Amino acid sequence: xxxxxxxxxxxxxxxxxxxxxxxxxxxxxxxxxxxxxxxxxxxxxxxxxxxxxxxxxxxxxxxxxxxxxxxxxxxxxxxxxxxxxxxxxxxxxxxxxxxxxxxxxxxxxxxxxxxxxxxxxxxxxxxxxxxxxxxxxxxxxxxxxxxxxxxxxxxxxxxxxxxxxxxxxxxxxxxxxxxxxxxxxxxxxxxxxxxxxxxxxxxxxxxxxxxxxxxxxxxxxxxxxxxxxxxxxxxxxxxxxxxxxxxxxxxxxxxxxxxxxxxxxxxxxxxxxxxxxxxxxxxxxxxxxxxxxxxxxxxxxxxxxxxxxxxxxxxxxxxxxxxxxxxxxxxxxxxxxxxxx
Amino acid sequence: xxxxxxxxxxxxxxxxxxxxxxxxxxxxxxxxxxxxxxxxxxxxxxxxxxxxxxxxxxxxxxxxxxxxxxxxxxxxxxxxxxxxxxxxxxxxxxxxxxxxxxxxxxxxxxxxxxxxxxxxxxxxxxxxxxxxxxxxxxxxxxxxxxxxxxxxxxxxxxxxxxxxxxxxxxxxxxxxxxxxxxxxxxxxxxxxxxxxxxxxxxxxxxxxxxxxxxxxxxxxxxxxxxxxxxxxxxxxxxxxxxxxxxxxxxxxxxxxxxxxxxxxxxxxxxxxxxxxxxxxxxxxxxxxxxxxxxxxxxxxxxxxxxxxxxxxxxxxxxxxxxxxxxxxxxxxxxxxxxxxx
Numbered sequence: 058x059x060x061x062x063x064x065x066x067x068x069x070x071x072x073x074x075x076x077x078x079x080x081x082x083x084x085x086x087x088x089x090x091x092x093x094x095x096x097x098x099x100x101x102x103x104x105x106x107x108x109x110x111x112x113x114x115x116x117x118x119x120x121x122x123x124x125x126x127x128x129x130x131x132x133x134x135x136x137x138x139x140x141x142x143x144x145x146x147x148x149x150x151x152x153x154x155x156x157x158x159x160x161x162x163x164x165x166x167x168x169x170x171x172x173x174x175x176x177x178x179x180x181x182x183x184x185x186x187x188x189x190x191x192x193x194x195x196x197x198x199x200x201x202x203x204x205x206x207x208x209x210x211x212x213x214x215x216x217x218x219x220x221x222x223x224x225x226x227x228x229x230x231x232x233x234x235x236x237x238x239x240x241x242x243x244x245x246x247x248x249x250x251x252x253x254x255x256x257x258x259x260x261x262x263x264x265x266x267x268x269x270x271x272x273x274x275x276x277x278x279x280x281x282x283x284x285x286x287x288x289x290x291x292x293x294x295x296x297x298x299x300x301x302x303x304x305x306x307x308x309x310x311x312x313x314x315x316x317x318x319x320x321x322x323x324x325x326x327x328x329x330x331x332x333x334x335x336x337x338x339x340x341x342x343x344x345x346x347x348x349x350x351x352x353x354x355x356x357x358x359x360x361x362x363x364x365x366x367x368x369x370x371x372x373x374x375x376x377x378x379x380x381x382x383x384x385x386x387x388x389x390x391x392x393x394x395x396x397x398x
Numbered sequence: 399x400x401x402x403x404x405x406x407x408x409x410x411x412x413x414x415x416x417x418x419x420x421x422x423x424x425x426x427x428x429x430x431x432x433x434x435x436x437x438x439x440x441x442x443x444x445x446x447x448x449x450x451x452x453x454x455x456x457x458x459x460x461x462x463x464x465x466x467x468x469x470x471x472x473x474x475x476x477x478x479x480x481x482x483x484x485x486x487x488x489x490x491x492x493x494x495x496x497x498x499x500x501x502x503x504x505x506x507x508x509x510x511x512x513x514x515x516x517x518x519x520x521x522x523x524x525x526x527x528x529x530x531x532x533x534x535x536x537x538x539x540x541x542x543x544x545x546x547x548x549x550x551x552x553x554x555x556x557x558x559x560x561x562x563x564x565x566x567x568x569x570x571x572x573x574x575x576x577x578x579x580x581x582x583x584x585x586x587x588x589x590x591x592x593x594x595x596x597x598x599x600x601x602x603x604x605x606x607x608x609x610x611x612x613x614x615x616x617x618x619x620x621x622x623x624x625x626x627x628x629x630x631x632x633x634x635x636x637x638x639x640x641x642x643x644x645x646x647x648x649x650x651x652x653x654x655x656x657x658x659x660x661x662x663x664x665x666x667x668x669x670x671x672x673x674x675x676x677x678x679x680x681x682x683x684x685x686x687x688x689x690x691x692x693x694x695x696x697x698x699x700x701x702x703x704x705x706x707x708x709x710x711x712x713x714x715x716x717x718x719x720x721x722x723x724x725x726x727x728x729x730x731x732x733x734x735x736x737x738x739x
Contacts, residue, residue: 201584206549208584243542243549248601248636252625253594260589280632284593284625290661291621294687294698295589303692320631326667346635351644357635 059361060383060390061115062196063233063279063315063339064123064164066153068110070102073152077131080145084137096148103152104159110343112163118361120340124387125153126167126198130246132237134203139173139180146171146184154192161397165390166194167233170221172203174210179220189228195390196277197225199232201258206241206250213258214265222271229388231275231313234258247345255283259312263296263304268311275311275386277337281318281327289330305332313386315339316360316378319346321353324363333374337382338364400702401724401731402456403537404574404620404656404680405464405505407494409451411443414493418472421486425478434485444496451684453504459700461681465728466494467508467539471587473578475544480514480521487512487525495533502738506731507535508574511562513544515551520561530569536731537618538566540573542599547582547591554599555606563612570729572616572654575599588686596624600653604637604645609652616652616727618678622659622668630671646673654727656680657701657719660687662694665704674715678723679705 076096083090115123127149134142146169153166168188170181188194199221202208211217213234225232239250255278268274278285285292293304301307313335318324328336339360346357355362364370364378384391417437424431456464468490475483487510494507509529511522529535540562543549552558554575566573580591596619609615619626626633634645642648654676659665669677680701687698696703705711705719725732 208547208549208582210584212584241549243551243553243602244598245601245605245636248604248633249594249598252597252629252632253590256593256597256625257585257590260586261584263589264586281628284597284628287622287625287628287664287667288593288659290659290664290691290698291593291687292589293693294660294689294691295586297689298687318629318631319635320671322667322670323628323631326628326663329663330661346632346639348635348638350631350635352634357631 058122059120059338059379061120061123061339061342062277062337062383062387063317063341064111064125065128065341065344066125066149066156067128067343068106069128069152070098070106072096072098073148076148077145080141081136084141093144093148098152100155100159103155107156107160112160114342115163118359120361121163123164124167124196124390125156125164127153127169129198129235130238132169132198132200133205134172134200134237135174135205135240139171139176142173143171143184150184150188150192150194154194157193165393166192167196167198168194169198170200172200174204177220178218181221182224185221185224189230189389193393195387195393196230197221197232198235200236201234201254202236205237206239206244212261212265214261214267222274226271226273229273231277231386233277233279235279251280251345252283255280256285259283259285259292262308262312263292263301264299275313277313277315277386279315279317279339279341281316281323282314282331286314286327286330309335313337313382316364317341317358318363319357319360320350321363321366324360325367325369328367328369333370333377334382336378337386338379399463400461400679400720402461402464402680402683403618403678403724403728404658404682405452405466406469406682406685407466407490407497408469408684409447410469410493411439411447413437413439414489417489418486421482422477425482434489437489439493441496441500444493445500448497448501448505453501455683456504459702461702462504464505465508465537465731466497466505468494468510470539470576471579473510473541474546475513475541475578476515476546476581480512480517483514484512484525491525491529491533491535495535498534506734507533508537508539509535510539511541513541515545518561519559522562523565526562526565530571530730534734536728536734537571538562538573539576541577542575542595543577546578547580547585553602553606555602555608563615567612567614570614572618572727574618574620576620592621592686593624596621597626600624600626600633603649603653604633604642605640616654618654618656618727620656620658620680620682622657622664623655623672627655627668627671650676654678654723657705658682658699659701659704660698661691662704662707665701666708666710669708669710674711674718675723677719678727679720
């Protein structure tokens with residue numbers, strides 16, 4: 058079985074975006090605020106949006122199961138207040154849940170949280186609980202910068218985030234650290250903000266000592282860990298300067314990197330530098346980079362090709378990257394798969 | 399000849415830091431503001447600070463000439479107003495000039511600019527002119543985020559920056575895009591802010607079309623280009639989505655990456671992915687990562703070892719990385735070396 062740990066519902070029916078635009082208009086003009094019930098998307102529409110897109114590509118490329126969360130760039134936690142985020146997260150998570158019910162062998166949910174800048178993270182617990190207990194979701198996406206590019210939240214090692222971590226440990230679920238759209242013109246969303254956030258998160262975790270408080274906590278750093286594996290020597294050296302333990306002990310019991318790196322040399326570096334146990338197959342398909350690489354004739358985000366081709370992994374290693382590691386990190390998924398077997 | 403294009407005066411005599419601290423105190427208490435003349439550093443002190451540190455390591459490791467600029471993390475353009483930055487830049491540049499006079503075969507200057515958040519960049523021209531015309535400096539460092547981690551300046555492709563670019567073209571000098579210390583607790587200075595800035599700059603240049611207006615402009619992206627080479631497939635794919643020319647045409651006539659990547663796999667990736675003509679030897683020594691890598695027994699920032707060891711470069715390629723490319727990008731240095739020969 059091949060598990061893709063990083064897919065977003067980027068192909069939801071247009072009605073979702075229309076409803077969201079009305080919600081945003083409703084922030085300034087309460088009379089224009091739409092009701093949740095006004096969003097109607099049928100199962101057939103959901104089915105079509107998946108069968109023609111993600112599921113088709115999964116079948117073509119040879120992956121089986123995608124850990125599926127709401128579209129990351131649409132989370133936009135900086136828009137409106139907590140009530141706006143709460144309603145929006147609830148709608149988006151429910152759609153992922155419905156997809157997971159329509160295609161139970163191919164999709165399992167991961168929740169976006171109704172984060173809102175400056176709001177206590179305890180406010181996110183009810184949505185998180187519902188997604189885990191009622192929807193069978195196996196993970197969350199945690200946005201380290203709900204401001205959308207202004208970076209005014211405390212580092213991930215701060216107690217500010219502990220209410221979420223406590224629930225993650227209680228439910229035995231990991232978080233993917235994933236920002237949303239950038240409203241800062243300095244940062245292109247998928248070209249700068251996403252990658253910077255990954256790098257920033259890794260360095261925050263190096264500086265702090267979070268996993269002493271939460272030895273069970275598991276984070277997935279998407280997009281191949283941002284810049285971290287490429288600069289692994291720098292990070293090992295900075296940890297040394299900061300009198301931290303070696304990264305293998307300090308980070309790698311709790312931090313995992315996905316394989317959303319869209320060319321062969323990048324995957325070769327990742328699989329050379331980072332221990333196999335810390336690498337999880339992912340493509341973020343259909344996502345930021347949808348085109349065909351003229352240098353290979355294949356889609357940039359068809360990351361399975363790079364993993365199959367890299368000389369750094371044995372067949373046994375590949376099985377870990379494709380399935381074994383994901384079942385360890387996403388413990389509730391492993392349990393669900395065993396129950397279904 | 400081996401040219402290191404990225405060195406900062408991180409070992410300046412303590413009197414410099416003491417003066418700076420008094421200057422910072424003087425922002426709130428003008429009576430405490432020190433005079434420039436109160437900073438006294440003798441040639442012997444300068445000599446000692448260099449001979450025991452950078453020059454010793456250059457000789458041990460086998461490089462000849464360092465392009466030498468004021469300590470990047472001390473630029474701190476966010477502190478005080480333009481007058482504060484102006485005095486501070488002038489002092490720091492003069493010290494680098496004096497080092498270059500004391501060791502003319504080993505050091506040549508690159509200027510910090512007296513940037514200040516929100517201030518028109520024309521204000522930086524007099525210092526830039528002095529450094530080029532009187533001090534013989536061959537480059538500048540340009541801070542894309544003088545706020546120190548709040549990123550409220552327009553992207554590098556904005557006309558805001560054009561006054562500097564016009565002078566760079568006139569004087570035929572490149573800019574290294576280099577931020578300073580982070581005052582944002584989310585960003586560790588050398589572990590997140592530096593690397594994020596490199597990544598951000600590359601993406602800004604992909605989004606825009608700056609080199610149509612300035613075909614002669616040359617930028618050096620330090621720290622191995624941030625995350626860009628590791629994610630080169632992503633950036634090629636994003637350029638494609640944005641309907642930009644291929645990166646080789648769109649960026650690589652004007653953008654160069656240094657080799658401040660502190661482990662062998664990183665240098666192997668850089669030299670595999672980026673054309674040799676766009677790679678410039680650098681170590682940022684003595685800088686962020688000063689320790690010895692227990693995995694190799696050598697200093698992390700002894701980057702010459704990685705370049706010597708990589709299988710991706712021929713002897714001819716290495717000569718370009720060590721000298722040829724730098725003499726092309728730093729055109730005034732090339733002229734000065736020819737005059738001195």
